[in-house]
Amino acid sequence: MKILVTVKEVAEAEDDFDIDGLDIDERYLEFDLNEWDEYAIEEAVQIKEDGDDVEVVSVTIGPERAEETIRMGLAKGVDRAIRVWDDAFADVGMLDPKTKADVLSAVVEDEQPDLVLTGVQAGDDSFGATGVTLAETIDFEWGAVVNALDLDAGAGVASVHRELEGGIEELTDIELPAVLTIQTGINEPRYASLRGIRQAQSKPLDLHELDDLGLEESDLESPLSRTAMYEPESEGDATVFEGSAEETATELASLLRDVGVVEG
Amino acid sequence: MDFELSEEQQQIREEVRRFAENEIKPVATEYDEEEKFPFEVLEAATEMGLNGASIPIEYGGADYSALETAIIVEELFAADPGIALSLTATAFGSDALIEYGTEEQKERFLEPVATGEAIMGAAISEPDTGSDVSSVSTSAEKDGDEWVINGNKMWITNGSVGDYFVAMCETDPDAEGRYNGFSQIVIESDRDGFKSEKITGKLGIRASDTAELIFDDVRVPEDNLVGTRGMGFLQLMQFFDITRTMVAAQGVGIAKGANERALEYAKEREQFGRPIGDFQAIQHKLADMHTQTEAARQLTYKSAWSVENADDQLTTLASMAKEYASRVAVDCANEAVQIHGGSGYVNDFDVERLYRDAKITQIYEGTSEIQKNVIARELMDKGF
Numbered sequence: 207m208k209i210l211v212t213v214k215e216v217a218e219a220e221d222d223f224d225i226d227g228l229d230i231d232e233r234y235l236e237f238d239l240n241e242w243d244e245y246a247i248e249e250a251v252q253i254k255e256d257g258d259d260v261e262v263v264s265v266t267i268g269p270e271r272a273e274e275t276i277r278m279g280l281a282k283g284v285d286r287a288i289r290v291w292d293d294a295f296a297d298v299g300m301l302d303p304k305t306k307a308d309v310l311s312a313v314v315e316d317e318q319p320d321l322v323l324t325g326v327q328a329g330d331d332s333f334g335a336t337g338v339t340l341a342e343t344i345d346f347e348w349g350a351v352v353n354a355l356d357l358d359a360g361a362g363v364a365s366v367h368r369e370l371e372g373g374i375e376e377l378t379d380i381e382l383p384a385v386l387t388i389q390t391g392i393n394e395p396r397y398a399s400l401r402g403i404r405q406a407q408s409k410p411l412d413l414h415e416l417d418d419l420g421l422e423e424s425d426l427e428s429p430l431s432r433t434a435m436y437e438p439e440s441e442g443d444a445t446v447f448e449g450s451a452e453e454t455a456t457e458l459a460s461l462l463r464d465v466g467v468v469e470g
Numbered sequence: 471m472d473f474e475l476s477e478e479q480q481q482i483r484e485e486v487r488r489f490a491e492n493e494i495k496p497v498a499t500e501y502d503e504e505e506k507f508p509f510e511v512l513e514a515a516t517e518m519g520l521n522g523a524s525i526p527i528e529y530g531g532a533d534y535s536a537l538e539t540a541i542i543v544e545e546l547f548a549a550d551p552g553i554a555l556s557l558t559a560t561a562f563g564s565d566a567l568i569e570y571g572t573e574e575q576k577e578r579f580l581e582p583v584a585t586g587e588a589i590m591g592a593a594i595s596e597p598d599t600g601s602d603v604s605s606v607s608t609s610a611e612k613d614g615d616e617w618v619i620n621g622n623k624m625w626i627t628n629g630s631v632g633d634y635f636v637a638m639c640e641t642d643p644d645a646e647g648r649y650n651g652f653s654q655i656v657i658e659s660d661r662d663g664f665k666s667e668k669i670t671g672k673l674g675i676r677a678s679d680t681a682e683l684i685f686d687d688v689r690v691p692e693d694n695l696v697g698t699r700g701m702g703f704l705q706l707m708q709f710f711d712i713t714r715t716m717v718a719a720q721g722v723g724i725a726k727g728a729n730e731r732a733l734e735y736a737k738e739r740e741q742f743g744r745p746i747g748d749f750q751a752i753q754h755k756l757a758d759m760h761t762q763t764e765a766a767r768q769l770t771y772k773s774a775w776s777v778e779n780a781d782d783q784l785t786t787l788a789s790m791a792k793e794y795a796s797r798v799a800v801d802c803a804n805e806a807v808q809i810h811g812g813s814g815y816v817n818d819f820d821v822e823r824l825y826r827d828a829k830i831t832q833i834y835e836g837t838s839e840i841q842k843n844v845i846a847r848e849l850m851d852k853g854f
Binding site: 274397401 | 482
């Protein structure tokens with residue numbers, strides 16, 4: 207059995223930052239593995255540890271810098287990694303979910319996985335659509351926002367819990383091959399062990415360019431583009447009262463009176 | 471020259487830091503206040519393999535070199551020295567077994583440490599034996615195929631929680647020469663006649679267990695002798711260069727932890743209508759602290775690098791790094807408390823604990839005065 211986990215390195219901005227053109231100035235960004243993808247990797251590695259002959263492959267679209275993040279996945283038990291990149295990606299800038307799904311579908315075609323795990327969304331652009339778009343593109347069954355997964359590899363069925371609004375869960379059986387988008391909290395992601403980090407250095411991490419995937423630059427043309435980046439004006443300020451409850455209660459009461467929440 | 475850490479080393483640093491942030495920092499005050507050994511944190515650390523960092527792969531460790539181990543030590547100590555010492559010291563004494571142990575000893579004693587089933591320790595100091603290791607008086611006499619051990623060991627890390635200890639014993643009191651006649655012998659804590667008494671009331675590193683060990687006719691098999699009979703002192707000296715480098719890394723970690731907290735506080739705390747970090751008096755303190763810490767770090771890394779690559783300069787560098795980094799740790803923790811003002815004097819903030827913890831790095835593994843003796847001796851002997 208083969209599991210493909212799609213992962214993304216996301217940028218997180220510091221509390222104070224400057225905007226440079228259409229993006230946050232890179233000096234204020236820290237790059238790390240997308241939080242949801244950590245859970246997807248853990249889920250895949252747990253399936254591997256519980257089963258026989260399961261291979262876990264991760265795939266990311268990202269520049270060379272992303273290899274550090276990918277290695278962490280390898281250190282946690284992913285068997286090998288694929289990084290898709292080409293100068294063309296840098297020129298395009300923003301990738302919409304459909305374009306990403308097209309690129310990933312080429313990887314799925316090569317790898318022929320039985321199960322594809324993605325994070326529900328990426329913490330930076332938060333489209334939350336790449337996983338299901340990929341499923342439609344490759345014509346796999348899919349389940350979104352999965353917060354519990356019980357896989358019967360023999361029968362080729364994934365029994366999942368899906369998190370719906372209002373604390374409701376949907377229980378569904380999904381036939382493989384399938385794409386599942388994994389919700390945080392489904393498991394407890396491990397720390398990479400020192401031995402794992404050591405072993406990860408010699409695991410395969412292959413670079414695929416557009417040519418290798420049978421794609422062309424025109425395949426990266428996206429109907430979406432970013433037109434502006436700005437920091438919204440804050441519309442209200444938080445007031446913090448310091449001191450004991452006795453002291454601050456009076457201050458809170460007068461504030462509530464001033465802004466008209468209570469009368470009298 | 472190359473001052474960049476490898477990708478692998480950076481990954482180790484980041485993951486250990488993540489572990490320390492999540493698993494150590496939130497509970498550090500509790501273990502310090504209660505002076506209790508952090509078994510729960512150790513369990514989590516075992517999953518990550520932190521207790522077997524330098525143990526060879528075939529015995530369940532990660533076989534990392536001194537430089538990687540120094541990076542791990544630095545990150546853990548930056549979070550909390552008491553818990554950090556508890557985690558990293560579970561393999562105390564393992565150096566001797568790795569270098570001089572038999573295959574059977576390695577399997578018996580190293581594997582359980584790497585897998586978290588056992589805690590070990592090194593037992594050298596005695597009530598009357600500190601810096602002068604050659605005055606060890608714990609005796610081991612051969613009786614048939616056993617060693618019979620009598621004596622007291624003092625200030626032993628993991629003394630009341632450890633499963634076995636590599637102990638320095640006098641086996642041949644009549645041997646010629648001051649440094650001959652000592653041997654390293656593994657003593658298990660479940661042997662008859664083994665007693666330990668936990669030492670409480672330490673100034674710092676209070677999560678770490680420290681005890682006095684009492685051996686009263688303790689019998690261990692002759693196979694528990696590590697290396698060559700009579701060579702214990704010389705075997706021990708081999709590792710001082712490494713262990714001192716690790717204490718230097720502890721100092722760098724404490725300084726780093728103090729600096730980070732001081733910087734954060736200086737940005738947040740406001741007086742006279744602005745953050746105190748806007749004042750030059752505070753800025754200069756922060757600049758000095760970070761500069762000294764970086765200097766200590768480079769000295770420590772060079773010493774750690776020398777363990778594998780340049781043995782001829784190692785002894786001098788290890789003592790330089792240990793003396794300097796421990797001093798920087800004490801100074802930076804002191805300044806961090808100063809920057810925190812009144813808040814730094816109570817344990818609502820971590821710097822109070824770091825201030826108490828820092829001092830031990832100038833004392834154990836050879837006091838600062840001993841380090842200077844070593845540096846001077848190396849200078850004189852080599853005719854620099």
